[in-house]
Amino acid sequence: MSVSRYEPPRRRDTAALIIAAGLVVIGGVMLWDSARLADLGGYSGVGPASVPRVVGFALMGLAVWTAVEALRGDFPQRAPQNALPVLWIVAGLAAQLMLLHVAGFSIATGILFAFTARAFGKRNLATTIPIGIVVSFVVWAIFSQLLMLHLPAGPLEHLIFPRG
Amino acid sequence: MSAFEFLMQGLGTAADPMMLLYALIGVTLGTAVGVLPGIGPALTVALLLPVTYRLDPAGSLIMFAGIYYGGMYGGSTTSILLNTPGESASIITALEGNKMARKGRGGPALATAAIGSFIAGLIATLLLAFLAPSIVKLALVFGPREYFALMVLAFVTVSAAFGDSALRGLTSLFLGLALACVGIDQLTGQARLSFGVPELLDGIEVTTMAVAMFAVGEALFIAGQRVQVDDEVTAVKGSIWMNRRDWARSWKPWLRGTFIGFPIGAMPAGGAEIGTFLSYATEKKLTKHPEEFGNGAIEGVAGPEAANNASAAGTLVPLLTLGLPTSATAAIMLAGFQQFGLQPGPLLFATNPTLVWGLIASLLIANAMLLVLNLPMIGLWVKLLTVPKPWLYAGILLFATLGTIGANPSAFELGMLLAFGVLGYVMRLFGYPIAPIVVGLILGPMAEQQLRRALAISQGDWTTLVQSPIAATLLGIAALALIVPLILRARGKGEVLSQLAGDED
Numbered sequence: 001m002s003v004s005r006y007e008p009p010r011r012r013d014t015a016a017l018i019i020a021a022g023l024v025v026i027g028g029v030m031l032w033d034s035a036r037l038a039d040l041g042g043y044s045g046v047g048p049a050s051v052p053r054v055v056g057f058a059l060m061g062l063a064v065w066t067a068v069e070a071l072r073g074d075f076p077q078r079a080p081q082n083a084l085p086v087l088w089i090v091a092g093l094a095a096q097l098m099l100l101h102v103a104g105f106s107i108a109t110g111i112l113f114a115f116t117a118r119a120f121g122k123r124n125l126a127t128t129i130p131i132g133i134v135v136s137f138v139v140w141a142i143f144s145q146l147l148m149l150h151l152p153a154g155p156l157e158h159l160i161f162p163r164g
Numbered sequence: 165m166s167a168f169e170f171l172m173q174g175l176g177t178a179a180d181p182m183m184l185l186y187a188l189i190g191v192t193l194g195t196a197v198g199v200l201p202g203i204g205p206a207l208t209v210a211l212l213l214p215v216t217y218r219l220d221p222a223g224s225l226i227m228f229a230g231i232y233y234g235g236m237y238g239g240s241t242t243s244i245l246l247n248t249p250g251e252s253a254s255i256i257t258a259l260e261g262n263k264m265a266r267k268g269r270g271g272p273a274l275a276t277a278a279i280g281s282f283i284a285g286l287i288a289t290l291l292l293a294f295l296a297p298s299i300v301k302l303a304l305v306f307g308p309r310e311y312f313a314l315m316v317l318a319f320v321t322v323s324a325a326f327g328d329s330a331l332r333g334l335t336s337l338f339l340g341l342a343l344a345c346v347g348i349d350q351l352t353g354q355a356r357l358s359f360g361v362p363e364l365l366d367g368i369e370v371t372t373m374a375v376a377m378f379a380v381g382e383a384l385f386i387a388g389q390r391v392q393v394d395d396e397v398t399a400v401k402g403s404i405w406m407n408r409r410d411w412a413r414s415w416k417p418w419l420r421g422t423f424i425g426f427p428i429g430a431m432p433a434g435g436a437e438i439g440t441f442l443s444y445a446t447e448k449k450l451t452k453h454p455e456e457f458g459n460g461a462i463e464g465v466a467g468p469e470a471a472n473n474a475s476a477a478g479t480l481v482p483l484l485t486l487g488l489p490t491s492a493t494a495a496i497m498l499a500g501f502q503q504f505g506l507q508p509g510p511l512l513f514a515t516n517p518t519l520v521w522g523l524i525a526s527l528l529i530a531n532a533m534l535l536v537l538n539l540p541m542i543g544l545w546v547k548l549l550t551v552p553k554p555w556l557y558a559g560i561l562l563f564a565t566l567g568t569i570g571a572n573p574s575a576f577e578l579g580m581l582l583a584f585g586v587l588g589y590v591m592r593l594f595g596y597p598i599a600p601i602v603v604g605l606i607l608g609p610m611a612e613q614q615l616r617r618a619l620a621i622s623q624g625d626w627t628t629l630v631q632s633p634i635a636a637t638l639l640g641i642a643a644l645a646l647i648v649p650l651i652l653r654a655r656g657k658g659e660v661l662s663q664l665a666g667d668e669d
Binding site: 016019026029030037046047048050051052055056058059062066069075076078079080082083085086088090092093094096098100101105109112113114116117118119120121128132135136139143148149150151152 | 214345354387389559579581582586594595616624
């Protein structure tokens with residue numbers, strides 16, 4: 001290989017290299033898991049482990065390809081991102097997940113609603129949380145009472161619809 | 165019975181007052197959600213799936229058909245009145261439509277889009293009705309190897325053929341295929357990739373994953389953008405009706421768009437927005453007013469909009485007749501069928517003709533309702549466009565989690581929603597397409613099953629896969645669809661391909 005002097009300086013894309021590593025890990029997990037399976041290929045010679053194995057190797061191959069593109073700096077430019085709003089939404093989803101069965105649908109989802117609104121610029125949680133709870137409660141009432149969906153009820157729901 | 169008689173029978177089913185009500189609710193909800201900025205048809209369908217959970221299968225599918233068509237109509241309104249570039253689905257419509265709206269011709273632009281969508285939907289649904297029986301007959305000679313080849317073709321066209329990178333398309337596809345392996349193996353009952361977690365034994369829920377990818381991932385991505393683009397809604401001024409000249413310039417593009425869009429939607433490449441793109445290129449070439457293109461030419465709205473809707477109906481051909489989803493939207497619709505234990509495909513036409521034909525007939529009805537709903541009530545839909553972003557995305561996440569909780573009220577399922585949402589965010593950040601991972605998840609198990617059946621029949625002889633002429637041809641096309649774009653990109657002609665890729669469905 002000869003080093004060309006006319007090539008622009010290529011920057012190594014660390015984030016893309018991490019993706020390549022992630023693909024290796026996923027591929028490795030697939031291969032490890034498929035090795036554990038009893039391969040009941042039967043007549044076909046193709047058993048439950050075969051497809052995961054193929055997918056595992058394919059992911060490894062794609063990881064190599066990704067690594068090559070990362071080293072050559074072929075990945076597209078990314079717009080800079082603000083981490084804070086993203087974290088607010090993730091926190092909202094996590095809060096809903098943890099509160100759902102304790103506090104019921106309306107309160108848990110109301111918090112998600114308010115945190116999401118905050119991520120998009122409505123910062124005053126003191127007003128957005130009540131708004132979110134009211135909106136979520138209306139949605140809960142429509143979906144659980146009219147459309148018969150099973151949505152977890154909490155103290156608030158039991159207060160207004162005692163029969164749940 | 166002929167297709168015509170079946171269709172009449174279906175119209176009988178769909179004209180039941182209760183069914184008409186379901187269709188009306190479906191188109192209204194579909195339009196309302198589809199018109200919201202940033203929500204394409206795939207997300208519309210995924211978000212509204214829970215609304216249909218508790219209905220009977222016929223009512224639910226009819227409502228669903230209405231949601232699908234309604235989402236398409238709503239999307240075109242958004243792209244005409246909003247200056248957001250990169251809005252999925254009808255990006256081409258935005259080219260000319262938004263220019264028309266800015267010149268105060270938003271009314272005729274909306275009208276030509278709505279009427280064009282109606283005509284395209286009408287013709288394409290009729291084509292679907294008359295083509296379906298013959299494809300069903302053809303499908304009956306399909307064995308496992310032909311199905312497998314067809315699915316391989318769908319994998320390639322969805323992931324690698326279009327878009328700006330075969331690498332990222334294939335990575336997304338194989339991640340979907342990896343996720344598809346999770347759960348109990350269908351043929352031997354062994355648990356795969358479940359790591360002793362009982363919730364994973366059932367596999368990964370397609371709707372959870374689709375909602376996470378499209379709704380949560382998109383919300384995170386938009387929230388993280390440092391430069392917040394403020395969407396500017398162009399007011400509709402003047403008459404919404406088209407004048408004689410508009411009609412004269414619109415009707416040919418409508419028809420051309422329909423006949424370009426339908427076959428492309430029906431082929432296992434329905435995912436990409438090729439139809440709208442080709443229609444736009446055709447109109448640009450044929451127009452008598454080339455100077456208007458780029459400044460608001462009505463043909464540039466009429467043709468692509470018709471093509472868009474025709475290809476939406478076209479996507480239903482492989483979905484209903486072969487059980488093969490070729491776009492993310494179709495994959496979610498398939499999940500909608502599966503919630504009632506219905507597997508679309510040739511068998512469904514035999515075992516449940518009332519349902520299938522009722523569904524096809526209700527598409528015709530939904531289409532007519534949409535025309536009535538859209539033109540006079542446009543002012544109402546325009547108001548929805550002005551919902552401020554904080555409330556819009558808060559509402560989207562509310563409904564996204566509502567669907568997941570409604571299907572399975574467990575913290576584990578919400579955890580999956582969060583995890584896939586973050587995955588969707590990272591994929592968006594690095595330019596990975598979303599459709600392949602969804603299609604891989606839903607088609608993966610089907611393809612695996614067909615492959616293993618084919619090999620069981622041949623007793624492990626792999627050459628069986630290319631010994632049938634149909635299967636060999638399909639695999640050949642798939643190989644070409646993989647290799648040719650790679651060569652094109654290597655020669656620096658990849659830009660056309662990336663323009664052809666739809667963002668979402």
